[in-house]
Amino acid sequence: MSSTGAGTRLLLGAIGALAVAGIHVLITVGLVVHDVPRGEYERAFVVGFALLGTFPLCLAVAALLLLRRSCxxxxxxxxxxxxxxxxxxxxxxxxxxxxxxxxxxxxxxxxxxxxxxxxxxxxxxxxxxxxxxxxxxxxxxxxxxxxxxxxxxxxxxxxxxxxxxxxxxxx
Missing domain, CATH: 2.30.29 (PH-domain like)
Structure with a gap:
């Protein structure tokens, strides 16, 4: 079979979803490291969990794109x-x-x-x-x-x- 651009686009999409998930984790860790020592537990908790809530979604999108590419x-x-x-x-x-x-x-x-x-x-x-x-x-x-x-x-x-x-x- 000749190669098509779809496989490359799916791989780039999966890499992008994983990058977004990684950025979410970095921001969450940064908030915890920055806000918890200052006593701003509420802000770190709310923003951190809001960002981590999208983390599984990013991983699921990446997994689906990689599975689709494996045909x-x-x-x-x-x-x-x-x-x-x-x-x-x-x-x-x-x-x-x-x-x-x-x-x-x-x-x-x-x-x-x-x-x-x-x-x-x-x-x-x-x-x-x-x-x-x-x-x-x-x-x-x-x-x-x-x-x-x-x-x-x-x-x-x-x-x-x-x-x-x-x-x-x-x-």
Missing amino acids: WVVLHEHGMVAATALGAPLVLPWWDVLELLPPPADTKYPSFEVRTRADRRLVIPRLRRPPRLTVRGYRTHPDVALVLDHYVHWCHRHGQMPRIGNSRQWT
């Missing part, structure tokens, strides 16, 4: 393996794929789904990449196009008809 897809000759943030990797052989549903161009929240022969719909987080708008119209994201290309080649080699939803957008 990946590996393509093989006969299928793909896709990892989600918390679950076990999904092993998807091409013979079990009934239809691929890449994200359409007109959606705010893109989703790449795989419909299997057992009529399960599996979402592949790593491939949630919307088509890009170019001068000639919408163009499928390179990562999504690579998966679709592998699937189509496998179908042609094995005499099956590839089924791709939203195929009007696949270029």
